Amino acid sequence: MSDPSAGALSVSHLSKRFGDRFAFEDVSFEVGYGEVFGFLGPNGAGKTTTVRTLGTLIAPTSGTATVTGLPLTPENGVEIRRRISVMPEAPGLYLKLSVMENLRCFADLYEVPHARERIDDALRAVNLTDRTNDACGGLSKGLRQRVALARALLPDPQVLFLDEPTSGLDPAAARDVHELIDGLRQRGVTVFLTTHRLEEAERLCDRVAILNTTLRTIGRPDELRDRLFHQTLTVRTVAPIATPERVFGAIPGLDSWRADGSATYILSVSDAVAAAPAVTRALVAADADVLSIAETRHSLEDVYLQLVNDDESVKTP
Amino acid sequence: MKLSWRRVRAVLVKELREYRRNGAIIAAMTIIPVVFVIQPTIAILTATSAASGILVHANLLLYMLAVPALVPATLASYSVVGERQQGTLEPVLTTPTRREEFLLGKALAAFLPAVAISYIVFVLFVAVVEVFAHPGIAAAVIRGPELAAQLVFTPLLTAWAIWVGIAVSTRTNDVRTAQQLATLASLPTVAITSLIAYKVIPANTAVAVGLGAGLLVLDRLGWRITSAAFDRERLVIGTKQ
Secondary structure, X not given: OOOOOOOOEEEEEEEEEEOOEEEEXXXXXXXXXXXXXXXXXXXXXXXXHHHHHHOOOOOOXXXXXXXXXXXXXXXXXXXXXXXXXXXXXXXXXXOOOEHHHHHHHHHHHOOOOOHHHHHHHHHHHOOOHHHOOOEHXXXXXXXXXXXXXXXXXXXXXXXXXXXXXXXXXXXXXXXXXXXXXXXXXXOOOEEEEEEOOHHHHHHXXXXXXXXXXXXXXXXXXXHHHHHHOOEEEEEEEOOOOOOHHHHHHOOOOEEEEEEOOOXXXXXXXXXXXXXXXXXXXXXXXXXXXXXXXXXEOOOHHHHHHHHHHHHHHHHOO | OOOOHHHHHHHHHHHHHHHHHOHHHHHHHHHHHHHHHHHHHHHHHHOOHHHHXXXXXXXXXXXXXXXXXXXXXXXXXXXXXXXXXXXXXXXXXXXXXXXXXXXXXXXXXXXXXXXXXXXXXXXXXXXXXXXXXXXXXXXXHOOHHHHHHXXXXXXXXXXXXXXXXXXXXXXXXXXXXXXXXXXXXXXXXXXXXXXXXXXXXXXXXXHHHHHHHHHHHHHHHHHHHHHHHOOXXXXXXXXXX
């Protein structure tokens, strides 16, 4: 039975073990309808295995999940696969067949109504209408990836799993894929995106999760930054401040500070916007010749590297 | 479970299109039976009419039943493991296609050309014997019941060879291993047809009915057993844990 109150994906303490090795362990998260959800992690973190598990290709060792409201069980496999679509990392096209023949085959496998119209829509969405009769074996990697995306769009899925959709693509082809994902978001399609490209996740995803066998963190990219890093202000002056401890020590809301070179100071604050005027006043009062006061913004890459490096340091003490 | 014939047809059409674009597949299927019939053809064409007395007591035409057992082995054994190695299997497995539908489509795609090739080779063999062999020899070799046996048993033996080949293909990780195992697995069938041809097993109505019924059951079971052996997880990750 489908649970209408459940989100697009609801995963609870899900694990998959191969022998004595966990591919992923005790993973829990929720993904709402219409959300673009990024799933990040280093190689071997368990991202693809998670996609395959939620796509009913492999069975979890323990835990539960619902996909489009349906419990993830072998009995629901066909119905779940009818509602979702998975684009694996490798396009897996029939290279001897044309683009149209590949899509026609999958339209029939999904039992898509009005197949020809749906194929035309999918081809338009990926800008491939002029290559329909080309053999897939003659297409570039980027074009093959687009055909695979068109194939994934055919069943008009409620949840679309994209496993490294821009892997190996040049920047222009990757940008096309990004625009397509943006378009899907506007159409209300739930997208589960695994990627190595952190700027891609930051740009496209409403929320991200970072997996390294276990789920390390989950949230909006800006939330993760704030959660993991203090906000900082970087102060640059023309000459070193004579008594910086006296200047910075009296500023309210300043947690700590350190010198970074001769005339640069990194100030750790709880709220950068509130602290900046007080810092400016203190510097002026101390007769310091200020070059700049700037908030240092951490990227999602910083968050990712911090978490993954933490794991590495735990593994190799 | 209700089968979707649209999905079965999708797999079948895809396979037939790939055969058409890859002439080597059909050539490889044709070479085996052609090589197989060279020796009996030469033997019959060089036989004098005095040999007709011996041949009338043999069931030489039934020897040709080995052809449908051999022809589909290569194709069937490639069907699943080949797709897996090309990376085209995973996208199919993510669709709502049931394993029974996928396998039936694959089996039909191997069945149609294999039966056609077997019949064509048989008809050519009979035509050559009829036209070029001594009249007495042709009459001794070509007999009504054996023609009927060929007609009936060719599809039954082909289907059995296909299910064995696909079963091997679902459980192996390498195309070459699958093809060697499937060829090996078809040898018992070849042995039985040869034993009947040389009258070690009597060729009578009771044996024909028994073998026919047995093959029908095996063909039906073959689909079920092969479907049961088709494990998505094993096919996707290589091993079942």
